[in-house]
Amino acid sequence: MLLGVIADGFTGASDIANTLAKGRPGQGGLRTVQYLGIPDGMAAPDVEAGVIALKSRSIEAAAAVEQSLAALRWLLEQGCRQIVFKYCSTFDSTSAGNIGPVAEALAEALDVKGVVACPAFPGAGRTVYQGHLFVKDRSLNESGLQNHPLNPMTDADIRRWLRLQTTADVGHVDIGVVRQGPAEIEAALQEDAARNRTLVIVDAITDDDLVAIGRAVVSHRLVTGGSGIAIGLAANFVEHGLAVGTGAAAIGVEGPEAVLAGSCSGATREQIEVHRRNHPTFAIDVDAVMDGSITTKDVTSFLLANQGRAPLAYSSCTPDAVQAIQVRFGREKVAKALDDLFAQIAQQLVRAGIRRLVVAGGETSGAVVSALDLGALTIGAEIDPGVPVLLSGGECPIALALKSGNFGAPDFFINAVKRLAGR
Known part of the structure; x- marks a missing residue:
């Protein structure tokens, strides 16, 4: 290396x-x-x-x-x-x-x-x-x-x-x-x-x-x-002749897809608005997460029922709304509850056969990939600046796109879903 x-x-x-x-x-x-x-x-x-x-x-x-x-x-x-x-x-x-x-x-x-x-x-x-x-x-x-x-x-x-x-x-x-x-x-x-x-x-x-x-x-x-x-x-x-200068691999997998968004950045909120015009979306109410009235099963059931339509589940909201929630419950408590929720959703989706997963938000992405424990990831072609296709190993590989909150074009989610299939 x-x-x-x-x-x-x-x-x-x-x-x-x-x-x-x-x-x-x-x-x-x-x-x-x-x-x-x-x-x-x-x-x-x-x-x-x-x-x-x-x-x-x-x-x-x-x-x-x-x-x-x-x-x-x-x-x-x-x-x-x-x-x-x-x-x-x-x-x-x-x-x-x-x-x-x-x-x-x-x-x-x-x-x-x-x-x-x-x-x-x-x-x-x-x-x-x-x-x-x-x-x-x-x-x-x-x-x-x-x-x-x-x-x-x-x-x-x-x-x-x-x-x-x-x-x-x-x-x-x-x-x-x-x-x-x-x-x-x-x-x-x-x-x-x-x-x-x-x-x-x-x-x-x-x-x-x-x-x-x-x-x-x-x-x-x-x-x-x-x-x-x-x-x-x-x-x-x-x-200096120490490397041969290869390019990123053209990789991807076919199979069911889902999109998860936990970022509250302006770019991600715009991407959600664009995506929801033509695709099924599930808005995760953070208050409901905190009081237990929204569960992992509620979200995963929605995403699995809409396979093939690039379904999106998101907890993203405005800065004012985030601040109000943090005041009510505490910043760290809210962050942990959402991280745990998205981690459990990702685990259940993969167990149910999801093979393409788009995740928006740094903390959300960290929670998801930590929960999935995918090991080393191969780097594929770029979807948008700073966001490549990632592919896990094993008999049932998972294709991932992990997007920082502020990255990506307005139509990033649907483009990512397609690129994860190698299209």
Whole structure:
């Protein structure tokens, strides 16, 4: 294994696995496998990039650090030359969150300074300019992410945000330096390292900026960022003759389908509205979940009764509604109840023969794939930017699409259902 990724969520893991597998046009990517948690045994010998998906984004920082260091140890045992710590391109974490502590712990374990921190993903509208994170034409704290139910982002200055989470000063490489090319980027990172700065925010507005950053860190043991940071990394191994540059596999399975949505993002709510015009939908009332009047059987019965029509079950609602529910029942209690519900629904659906499963929302995806315990997933073709087809192994493989809440076109759900069948 050449490159190892530690991802703090399951949708994010799929996102960066997709980036590594497809690579740059004309160059190809790496043979990539996504692991749902830390594997028990060694990786297959032909795996060039291994992505470990953790569910660590919203847990206590100390626990996130412990899990991430365990993942690092496994990846180093596989021979990885470079490690990527992948977090969300909207930098989902509170001021007391996990991104800074995990990144610092990994840097300390690898004995490195001047580590790139770049959540930019221009293909999904995420850019970094002068150390500030933007979502399309809005600063992060005005993009709707300030209303995130678990990790509200109230400051677009990610240097300032990281300084609240870390012990060392945070550096910055601005877009002017980035546009001068890889040598200048590397020189700036080395200067920050000499100043004892562990993490360095690096501006990126276009994919070409990310390619330049990727070339600059060709010899770095640790890189951190969103999935976009990996755009230029696969090519480094191909150009040095360490990888052959394969593309993502064309995979899929036929069979019954279902769509589950737990995200409350604006993009997912729009996708639900588009989907419900022509497909059966089941709105999961969270109050009813909390008082037990909606059960797993209610939802699964609806989805199974509508096989062949791309049925959708969702708990998504507006930020105001989410806040009101959290006030009534408590944020953690609501999150656990919904995670448990979606996990049990997924288990019952698969037992009943569902073979194509689309899941929207990072926490929901984590709950679903943890419950299904599918092992290593093969990375297939891209459905929408950042969302590939995933295929489990075994005699009855399951095709999955795990979508971050803010990703995907308005008609994502029906397109995903089709692509999971290889169409």
